[in-house]
Structure formats: structure tokens, C-alpha cells
Amino acid sequence: MPAPAAPPDTPVPLRALARHDLPRRALAALHRQAGDGTLVHxxxxxxxxPAELVASARRCCRAGATGERRTDSERELTTPLLARLGLAAVHSTAVPHGADRSFDLSVLWVRLGMTERLLDAVTAYLGERSFGDMKLSKHPVLKDALAAAVVDLLQVAARLSDADATALDDTALRLLHHGLGATGRALLDLLGAYGLTEDGPGADAYVCAVLADLYAPGEPAVTS
Incomplete structure (x- = not known):
């Protein structure tokens, strides 16, 4: 059961791009929201x-506050798989602070589209394989798992569509990120070993997980 198509009035078209194109293209569009040549942290x-943006960006942005980029305050975090996908990751200690939360929702729209892309890939993969005379996508257990993923993604889309940039607090944003991560892991489990290969859907799912690690609001500090 494929995920339903995003309606034409989806608030953030990043969702469709993330679902139907490579992660590098979706991330390029994500950062472009802050302006050309700007790296959003x-x-x-x-x-x-995208690696080319990390190499060329002259400005940096966090929560809507933009400033000149200082590469001397950055640490390289790119993994081999990210590099293979044309992506790069960095950490900077010299990024301005802001209060605009719209980018938080944009990241979630991208992760939603990426997870829908994974659902499409899993559905196609199971539809090409059979157990006896039954397609795996029609097996009751697997069919139920796919249906559950569709419902989970619809719930996330509904929550994002109902919220504006300030309606969701950090706890709500973390819960949405957690839900997308759980759905992604459940879908990867349906692929078995194929989901762990660099050439399979697991590579895109990895990017989706890294996005959550780097952009989801942090857990509140525990005070004694």
C-alpha cells in the first residue's frame, strides 16, 4: 500500500521533492530557504x-538568525556514506542564535517525504517477491505493517498541516521526529538484509535519521 500523494496545497513542497528525488536535492532546497549560499545549522x-554547499557557503544561519560563516570554528563530521551520497556534515561553535522556528517544520516535512520514499521502496520490493504463490506485499502480516506505516505518516502530515511555525513546542517536535524514526526503522525491518546495503533504501533512511540527530530539538537538561 503506497503512501498517498501529497495534496497540491501542502504548505511545504519540500515533502514531494524529498519523496521523489535524491536526498541531496531535497537538502539543497531545504537550505535554500535561508538564502543562496547559506548553511543552516x-x-x-x-x-x-550537499557537499558543494558546505564547500562554498559564505553565510550561516540558525533559527532565522544569519551571519558570516567562520570555517575556522567548524569541525568536519562527514561519514563515508554521507560523502558517497554527495553530502557533508559539520559542527560549528560560531553560529548566531535566533528565535524563528519555521525551519524546524521544514526539516520535518523533508523527513516525512523521505520516509514516504522509503515506504514506496519497501512496497515495491515486497511486491516483486513471493512466498509460495502469494506476493509478499499481500501477506497479512506484511500488509498490516505497511498499512500501519501509512497511518503513522498520515498522522504526522496532519499534525504538520495543522501547525504553524510557532504552534509546536520542542516536546511536540521531538515526538514527531521520534515517530518518523520509529516508522522508518519498522519499514527497514521489512527489507531484511537488503535494507542494510549502501545501494538499497537504507542509504536514504540513514540520511533521514541523521537529519533528526542534527536538527531535532535537544532534550531538556536534567537538573538535580
Missing amino acids: GPAGHALA
Whole structure:
């Protein structure tokens, strides 16, 4: 059961791009919302973007506050798989602080589209394989798992569509990120070993997970 198509009035078209194109293209569009040549960082100063943008960006942004980029304050975090996908990750200690939360929702729209892309891939993969004379996508257990993923993604889309940039607090945003992560992991489990290969859907799912690690609001500090 494929995920339903995004309606034409989806607030953030990043969802459709993330679902139907490569992660590099979706992330390029995500950062472009802050302006050309601008690298957007997460709450703790991390950024994930196309490698060419990381190499050329002259400005940095966090929560709507933009300033000149200082590469001397950055640490390289790119993993081999990210590099293979044309992406790069950095951490900076010299990023301005702001109060605009619209980018938080944009990241979630991208992760939603990426998870829908994974659902499409899993559905196609199971539809090409059979157990006896039954397609795996029609097996009751697997069919129920796919249906559950569709419902989970619809719930996330509904929550994002009902909220504006300031309606969701950090706890709500973390819960949405957690839900998308749980759905992604459940879908990968349906692929078995194929989901762990660099050439399979697991590579895109990895990018989706890294986005959550770098851009989801952090857990509140525990005070004694």
C-alpha cells in the first residue's frame, strides 16, 4: 500500500521533492530557504547539506538568525556514506542564535517525504517477491505493517498541516521526529538484509535519521 500523494496545497513542497528525488536535492532546497549560499545549522550547531554547499557557503544561519560563516570554528563530521551520497556534515561553535522556528517544520516535512520514499521502496520490493504463490506485499502480516506505516505518516502530515511555525513546542517536535524514526526503522525491518546495503533504501533512511540527530530539538537538561 503506497503512501498517498501529497495534496497540491501542502504548505511545504519540500515533502514531494524529498519523496521523489535524491536526498541531496531535497537538502539543497531545504537550505535554500535561508538564502543562496547559506548553511543552516541545528540547535547545537550541526549542519547537513550537499557537499558543494558546505564547500562554498559564505553565510550561516540558525533559527532565522544569519551571519558570516567562520570555517575556522567548524569541525568536519562527514561519514563515508554521507560523502558517497554527495553530502557533508559539520559542527560549528560560531553560529548566531535566533528565535524563528519555521525551519524546524521544514526539516520535518523533508523527513516525512523521505520516509514516504522509503515506504514506496519497501512496497515495491515486497511486491516483486513471493512466498509460495502469494506476493509478499499481500501477506497479512506484511500488509498490516505497511498499512500501519501509512497511518503513522498520515498522522504526522496532519499534525504538520495543522501547525504553524510557532504552534509546536520542542516536546511536540521531538515526538514527531521520534515517530518518523520509529516508522522508518519498522519499514527497514521489512527489507531484511537488503535494507542494510549502501545501494538499497537504507542509504536514504540513514540520511533521514541523521537529519533528526542534527536538527531535532535537544532534550531538556536534567537538573538535580
